[in-house]
Amino acid sequence: MKIRLENICKYYGKVKANDKISFTIEPNSIHGILGENGAGKSTLMKILAGFTPKTSGKIFINGQMVNYNTPTKALELGIGMLYQDPQDFAGLTVLENFLLGLKTSWKIKEYEYTVKLTNLCQQLGFKLQPEAYLKDLTVGERQQLEIVRLLALGVEVLILDEPSTGISTQQKQILFTALKRLAKQGKSILLVSHKLEDITELCDQVTVLSNGQVTGEFMAPLDTEQLLECMFGQKLKQIINSGSIFPQPKNKSTPLVQVRDICSDHGRIRLKNCSLSIYPGEIIGIAGLENSGQELFLRILAGLVRPQKGTITINGKNLTEKNNRTFLQNHIHFIPTNRLEEGLFADLTLLEHYLLVFQQSFWLKSKSAYKLCLQKIEDLKIKGLPNTPAKALSGGNQQRLLLSLLPRQAKLLILEHPTRGLDVESALWVWQYLQKCYGLKASIVFSSPELDEIFQVAHKVIVFYNGQILLSKKISDTTPEEVGNAIAGKVEHA
Amino acid sequence: MLKSYYSLINKWLIALVCVVAVTSILLLFAHTPPLTTYKLLLKGSLSSRAKLARVFQVWVPLMLCSCGLLFTFSMKLWNIGIEGQVMLGAIGATASLMWISPHFAPWMCLILSLGIAFILGALWGFGSGLLKTSGGVNEIFGGLGLNFVAQGLILWLIFGPWKRPGIASMSGTKPFDVSLWLPHIHRFPVLGMLLALIIFILTAILLSSTRQGLKFKALGINPKAGKLYGLSPTANTLIAMTLAGGCAGLCGFFQVTGVYHRLIPAISSNYGYLSLLVVMLANYKWWPIPFISFFFACLNVGSIQLPLILKIDSSLSGVIQGICVLVFIWVKQLSVFERADDT
Numbered sequence: 066m067k068i069r070l071e072n073i074c075k076y077y078g079k080v081k082a083n084d085k086i087s088f089t090i091e092p093n094s095i096h097g098i099l100g101e102n103g104a105g106k107s108t109l110m111k112i113l114a115g116f117t118p119k120t121s122g123k124i125f126i127n128g129q130m131v132n133y134n135t136p137t138k139a140l141e142l143g144i145g146m147l148y149q150d151p152q153d154f155a156g157l158t159v160l161e162n163f164l165l166g167l168k169t170s171w172k173i174k175e176y177e178y179t180v181k182l183t184n185l186c187q188q189l190g191f192k193l194q195p196e197a198y199l200k201d202l203t204v205g206e207r208q209q210l211e212i213v214r215l216l217a218l219g220v221e222v223l224i225l226d227e228p229s230t231g232i233s234t235q236q237k238q239i240l241f242t243a244l245k246r247l248a249k250q251g252k253s254i255l256l257v258s259h260k261l262e263d264i265t266e267l268c269d270q271v272t273v274l275s276n277g278q279v280t281g282e283f284m285a286p287l288d289t290e291q292l293l294e295c296m297f298g299q300k301l302k303q304i305i306n307s308g309s310i311f312p313q314p315k316n317k318s319t320p321l322v323q324v325r326d327i328c329s330d331h332g333r334i335r336l337k338n339c340s341l342s343i344y345p346g347e348i349i350g351i352a353g354l355e356n357s358g359q360e361l362f363l364r365i366l367a368g369l370v371r372p373q374k375g376t377i378t379i380n381g382k383n384l385t386e387k388n389n390r391t392f393l394q395n396h397i398h399f400i401p402t403n404r405l406e407e408g409l410f411a412d413l414t415l416l417e418h419y420l421l422v423f424q425q426s427f428w429l430k431s432k433s434a435y436k437l438c439l440q441k442i443e444d445l446k447i448k449g450l451p452n453t454p455a456k457a458l459s460g461g462n463q464q465r466l467l468l469s470l471l472p473r474q475a476k477l478l479i480l481e482h483p484t485r486g487l488d489v490e491s492a493l494w495v496w497q498y499l500q501k502c503y504g505l506k507a508s509i510v511f512s513s514p515e516l517d518e519i520f521q522v523a524h525k526v527i528v529f530y531n532g533q534i535l536l537s538k539k540i541s542d543t544t545p546e547e548v549g550n551a552i553a554g555k556v557e558h559a
Numbered sequence: 560m561l562k563s564y565y566s567l568i569n570k571w572l573i574a575l576v577c578v579v580a581v582t583s584i585l586l587l588f589a590h591t592p593p594l595t596t597y598k599l600l601l602k603g604s605l606s607s608r609a610k611l612a613r614v615f616q617v618w619v620p621l622m623l624c625s626c627g628l629l630f631t632f633s634m635k636l637w638n639i640g641i642e643g644q645v646m647l648g649a650i651g652a653t654a655s656l657m658w659i660s661p662h663f664a665p666w667m668c669l670i671l672s673l674g675i676a677f678i679l680g681a682l683w684g685f686g687s688g689l690l691k692t693s694g695g696v697n698e699i700f701g702g703l704g705l706n707f708v709a710q711g712l713i714l715w716l717i718f719g720p721w722k723r724p725g726i727a728s729m730s731g732t733k734p735f736d737v738s739l740w741l742p743h744i745h746r747f748p749v750l751g752m753l754l755a756l757i758i759f760i761l762t763a764i765l766l767s768s769t770r771q772g773l774k775f776k777a778l779g780i781n782p783k784a785g786k787l788y789g790l791s792p793t794a795n796t797l798i799a800m801t802l803a804g805g806c807a808g809l810c811g812f813f814q815v816t817g818v819y820h821r822l823i824p825a826i827s828s829n830y831g832y833l834s835l836l837v838v839m840l841a842n843y844k845w846w847p848i849p850f851i852s853f854f855f856a857c858l859n860v861g862s863i864q865l866p867l868i869l870k871i872d873s874s875l876s877g878v879i880q881g882i883c884v885l886v887f888i889w890v891k892q893l894s895v896f897e898r899a900d901d902t
Contacts, residue, residue: 394789406781408784410781417776421773421774421788424770427771429773431768
């Protein structure tokens with residue numbers, strides 16, 4: 066099936082997630098869509114799979130214009146999507162899951178479908194036991210089942226979203242062989258990824274997106290330099306390596322926190338031997354694409370998740386097996402990026418937040434907390450009143466509230482994308498506030514998808530890729546290009 | 560401000576009209592004149608001092624259980640196990656009275672038995688809390704299971720070790736000596752009412768002006784965020800369940816010493832379940848609890864003579880109580896009012 070996209074646009078308010086995207090997907094081929102976080106890949110795929118309606122633009126299938134806006138309609142047209150998280154029923158068997166998506170008669174002839182399932186599996190080189198329960202399967206196997214199910218539904222165009230995340234190398238090879246086989250059979254495969262190696266290994270043709278626009282189209286053989294240039298392009302060149310707004314920490318003292326060989330297996334994300342030393346007053350920026358492991362790493366660092374292997378020492382004290390209260394007692398504080406879901410109490414007022422965090426006495430002393438609350442509201446310019454519930458605050462003000470809940474004596478602040486959803490001015494304010502209150506007094510480890518933010522703020526940058534720390538360098542010793550390459554999984558070995 | 564009061568009144572008016580309408584329709588279906596029924600309900604509960612005294616005998620256990628449930632509901636826990644906790648309190652009260660009454664003055668026995676009832680109820684609550692925090696058993700299932708265990712325990716005691724000399728029957732254990740009855744004044748359970756008031760005031764204070772109350776509230780809203788500030792969802796779940804169990808235990812104590820003066824199989828009278836409705840109708844706030852408890856107690860007592868006069872079952876009170884709660888929840892969710900509240 067040949068699919069042609071013409072001027073696809075998707076606007077969310079002022080944000081242009083997709084801006085006039087046009088390209089053609091040929092049959093018998095594997096077509097890659099490459100781009101960093103927020104480039105517009107996912108939105109485009111959701112439009113194609115019928116999950117999100119497009120703002121404007123046209124889709125042609127074999128030359129005929131089609132209009133659809135539900136996944137069911139897309140499936141009828143032969144377009145199926147494999148999601149990053151398998152959409153299946155863990156409590157059922159492989160066969161039952163296989164049957165659920167199909168149109169069967171009310172009386173199911175189990176044998177017939179077992180044969181069908183086994184045949185399809187054999188063709189693709191998958192080894193799935195029909196009677197096995199899904200909860201006992203690996204993510205890779207569940208993915209295989211999903212592919213088989215989609216094929217049984219008659220899908221001609223298969224969209225895969227980051228399929229190699231969280232599966233073993235072996236399973237990746239099985240998957241890639243199967244995909245190549247399917248392409249040969251005449252199917253069109255659309256592979257969405259931010260991993261250069263996957264794209265270069267598989268794809269016959271690649272479309273690179275950046276900022277919602279197509280910035281390049283390439284045919285195999287692919288040149289990684291060119292791809293990277295297209296992916297980050299002008300962006301990296303615009304970043305000025307002007308040095309951190311935070312004062313440089315004093316020369317090498319002993320590290321405040323030492324993380325050694327952390328390994329952790331948490332669903333799709335696996336951390337492998339991650340080590341990091343944090344010196345007093347040091348600001349460390351973590352770069353990496355979504356789900357590369359940084360989210361889990363930050364939570365381990367905060368004591369919220371226990372690693373399976375490795376040690377964490379703080380000022381020489383081993384805290385590996387301790388819970389997060391001990392981490393708090395050692396002045397380590399974490400601010401998650403999902404403010405309302407993980408960091409604040411939606412229905413509690415500002416006053417109640419301060420009462421809860423800053424008072425330890427049995428009786429609540431509302432008067433003194435009220436004073437403190439007014440003080441904080443003024444200091445941090447929070448647009449709210451003491452009796453405003455947290456959920457009524459805007460994103461920026463929620464962030465200010467979270468910051469105001471950090472104690473002055475904090476030694477290590479762990480901030481997960483602290484400026485998410487903030488406009489430039491608010492983002493700048495956040496960093497200035499942190500610098501004013503904690504400059505040289507505390508270390509900060511933060512993650513951010515914005516490289517320019519990391520280059521403006523951090524002393525040191527580390528890059529996560531596939532659960533590993535791929536790069537760890539002082540900002541002064543690296544370039545935006547080098548970091549950009551590492552984010553996509555490419556490091557030059559000096 | 561005026562607007563929000565207006566919408567509040569509106570809300571209650573709609574709720575009231577709905578409750579009356581639905582109940583009346585049901586009564587008409589049963590070929591019973593609604594007006595007469597309502598009159599009887601009112602007369603049956605408030606027309607004489609003796610009847611009012613009976614209302615308060617129901618009010619006390621409802622208050623005690625509802626106070627306990629306020630703790631668990633503020634943590635967003637569904638303490639269905641409150642019934643079992645009442646039963647364990649009753650067992651504790653009975654056991655202590657049986658064993659120590661020969662050795663101590665009656666008033667000392669009563670105080671001690673109150674303590675034991677509280678502790679046993681609290682332990683039962685702690686148990687279902689522990690099932691949740693250590694075994695991941697939802698408090699609803701754990702509580703329900705423990706209710707059956709408690710009921711079994713009571714039946715075994717009544718028909719086994721504690722049976723009346725010579726006979727074992729559903730009418731329960733041998734009644735206690737009058738000296739061990741919780742004293743009444745003009746049939747009013749004054750001491751029980753005092754106990755309920757004290758517990759209510761303590762509950763209100765704990766929930767509204769102590770750090771513990773705020774912790775319950777915060778963790779009920781977002782246990783994940785609680786961890787960030789060093790609050791333990793596990794510990795506080797256990798504390799809330801234990802406190803709820805303790806209050807329920809006191810209810811069991813009152814049922815034994817103030818109402819039945821012995822242990823009977825239906826010692827809890829389903830007041831635990833009924834209290835769940837009370838607290839829901841109170842919208843999980845403490846201040847309406849005494850009034851709603853009173854209202855529910857009136858319905859319970861007033862419906863007792865319905866079968867005699869109108870030949871309809873006294874379970875009508877339960878039907879009305881259920882309808883109240885359902886209508887209230889429904890009205891609360893009406894989007895029209897949501898918007899009015901925000902302004």
